[in-house]
Structure formats: structure tokens, C-alpha cells
Amino acid sequence: MNNKLNLVELEGISDSINAETESQRLASLSSITGKATNEFNKWRQDILNNIALLTIIIDFAEDQELDKNKMLFNSVDTSIRELDKEIRNYLFKVRSSEILLKGIQLVLLGPPNAGKSSILNILANKEAAIVSDIAGTTRDVIDIPLEIQGYKVVLGDTAGIRSLDNADTIEKEGIKRAKAKSLSADFIIVVLDPTNNDVLDLKDHLKELIKLDKKLVIVLNKQDLHEGDQVKSQEKQ
Ligand SMILES: Nc1nc2c(ncn2[C@@H]2O[C@H](COP(=O)(O)OP(=O)(O)O)[C@@H](O)[C@H]2O)c(=O)[nH]1
Ligand SMILES: [Mg+2]
Structure with missing residues (x-):
């Protein structure tokens, strides 16, 4: 004025x-x-x-x-x-x-029990998500805002991707949200547990993400549990 x-x-x-x-x-x-x-x-x-x-x-x-x-x-x-x-x-x-x-949208994606929620808690420095060995624990997408080297990053934890046949109604919705979340993400961290070969259900979704030119990095988690050889046999598949 x-x-x-x-x-x-x-x-x-x-x-x-x-x-x-x-x-x-x-x-x-x-x-x-x-x-x-x-x-x-x-x-x-x-x-x-x-x-x-x-x-x-x-x-x-x-x-x-x-x-x-x-x-x-x-x-x-x-x-x-x-x-x-x-x-x-x-x-x-x-x-x-x-x-x-808005923050860079970073999403943790992977099969159940790969350790996604554990990684989220470590990066967030707090127990933001429930960690358990029961597959299908995480259902809702959990978004945690972080500051990494001066940049706002929103880190999202998602439900593990597995066959819908084994999932109840709420987990099915969680899997749907996990897929949608990764489609809109700026960067995806795919967490795999090399001691567990159960990644078949994730494969198709990963193919879709790669086709869309999504930026992603694959993290082989649970290093303490696997030997070099086992990781290698996983890579071949
Ligand atoms: N040995 C070992 N166990 C892990 C590691 N990371 C996670 N876990 C365990 O794997 C199980 C599933 O972890 P969680 O973070 O809930 O996996 P999510 O389903 O992918 O979110 C829990 O019992 C964790 O304690 C790891 O690096 N090494
Ligand atoms: Mg989880």
C-alpha cells in the first residue's frame, strides 16, 4: 500500500x-x-x-x-x-x-520384514514406526520430515509388498498405498532381505517403477545375517 x-x-x-x-x-x-x-x-x-x-x-x-x-x-x-x-x-x-x-519425497519400499521400519527409525532417530518380525505390521504410510544437509526430505515408510492372497483387508489397502506412494515419490529406497528370497510379488511393481524412469536404489539389509555368497546368489536372480 x-x-x-x-x-x-x-x-x-x-x-x-x-x-x-x-x-x-x-x-x-x-x-x-x-x-x-x-x-x-x-x-x-x-x-x-x-x-x-x-x-x-x-x-x-x-x-x-x-x-x-x-x-x-x-x-x-x-x-x-x-x-x-x-x-x-x-x-x-x-x-x-x-x-x-514440499521436501524431497523419499520412500522405503520392499517385501515385509526386510527392515524398512527399522531403517526409518534409525534415520528419524526415534521409534516412529513399529518394528516387528510379524509380516504386515506396517499398514499406513508413515511420513517423517527430516533435514539432510540443508534439504527437507520427507521419508515415508510403507507396508511390505507381498501377494494379496495372504493379506487381510487392511493390509491389502496398505499394499495399495505403498505402491501409489512409490509412484509419486522423488526417490525410492528398495529394501531387500537377502536371506529371504520372497521378492516375487515386488518384482512386477519394480518393473513398473523402472519403466517410469523412477530413481531408485536397492539396499541389501541384514548384513549381519548373510555371507557374501548368499548375496551373490540373490543378485543373479
Ligand atoms: N538381523 C537383523 N535383523 C533386522 C535388521 N533390520 C531389521 N531386522 C529385523 O527384521 C524384522 C522386521 O523388521 P521391520 O523393520 O519391522 O521390517 P519391515 O517389515 O520391512 O518394516 C524385525 O524383527 C527387525 O528387528 C538387520 O539389519 N539385521
Ligand atoms: Mg514395517
Whole structure:
């Protein structure tokens, strides 16, 4: 109202106040310092210039040399292509900073009893999920926000993927949610227990994730229980 700050700068201040991590605070700076405002103003000016040049062509084309019209048109063409590139770059950056705000969605996925909940508890540094040797203990998706090297990461624990034939109604729903969660994740940690070969039911879902180009890493858990040889025979399958 007093012409001191515009809406973009105010949004930046709000983002800065609400920042949970260093990377989120840094992302808010381009709005506060007026960098984003300058960029928007430049686009506005470029668009106005192009409209003016196109108006000249429309209104006076017949009175001018053909070469001159061509020159004006080429200059508009170049400017619009440049604008298009700049706006696309900006949108790409916005999408990246949206990930910073929402947090990187990291999901633990695997068969029951592989040790997913144990890993979640260690990374979260608290007993957030129930760990037990009863298959099908975790049903709901458990999301724990973490800060890893300045980045907000939301770590999700999921129900173990196994054949629906052995699962009751609630576990079936849990398995459905686990699959959906991994489809929307930014990064998936597939936890396997190499002493247990029961990964058949997970295989199809992994194939789907790989087809979708999902980033995932496979963790062979329970190192204390297996010898090198057993891990090797698992890798061959
Ligand atoms: N020996 C051994 N047992 C583990 C390890 N990690 C988890 N467990 C055990 O494996 C069982 C299943 O663990 P849990 O974290 O509930 O697995 P989830 O079903 O994948 O969530 C529990 O009895 C854990 O104590 C490990 O690294 N070594
Ligand atoms: Mg679990």
C-alpha cells in the first residue's frame, strides 16, 4: 500500500519466515531481493516492445520496404524465442524450489520384514514406526520430515509388498498405498532381505517403477545375517 514492497517481495518474506531449512531460505531470497521482480518487469517490457513492433508491421507494412518489414519481423521473432526460453527456465526453477518447499519425497519400499521400519527409525532417530518380525505390521504410510544437509526430505515408510492372497483387508489397502506412494515419490529406497528370497510379488511393481524412469536404489539389509555368497546368489536372480 505504501509502494515499498510488491506482492512478489512480500511472498518472498513469507517464504523466508516459514523456511524450515537453509535451502528453503536461500530459495526465498530471489523474491525478496527483487531479482524475480526485475525479471518479470523485463518480460513485460519485452512483450510491450514486441506488440509495438508488430503494430508497426500491421499498420504500415504497405508503406515500407519489404526488407524493413522482414527485419522488424525477425527482431520480434528472435525476442519471442528468447522470452519463451527465459520463461521456461524460470518455470523449471520454480518447480525445483517447489520440491525444496514440499521436501524431497523419499520412500522405503520392499517385501515385509526386510527392515524398512527399522531403517526409518534409525534415520528419524526415534521409534516412529513399529518394528516387528510379524509380516504386515506396517499398514499406513508413515511420513517423517527430516533435514539432510540443508534439504527437507520427507521419508515415508510403507507396508511390505507381498501377494494379496495372504493379506487381510487392511493390509491389502496398505499394499495399495505403498505402491501409489512409490509412484509419486522423488526417490525410492528398495529394501531387500537377502536371506529371504520372497521378492516375487515386488518384482512386477519394480518393473513398473523402472519403466517410469523412477530413481531408485536397492539396499541389501541384514548384513549381519548373510555371507557374501548368499548375496551373490540373490543378485543373479
Ligand atoms: N538381523 C537383523 N535383523 C533386522 C535388521 N533390520 C531389521 N531386522 C529385523 O527384521 C524384522 C522386521 O523388521 P521391520 O523393520 O519391522 O521390517 P519391515 O517389515 O520391512 O518394516 C524385525 O524383527 C527387525 O528387528 C538387520 O539389519 N539385521
Ligand atoms: Mg514395517
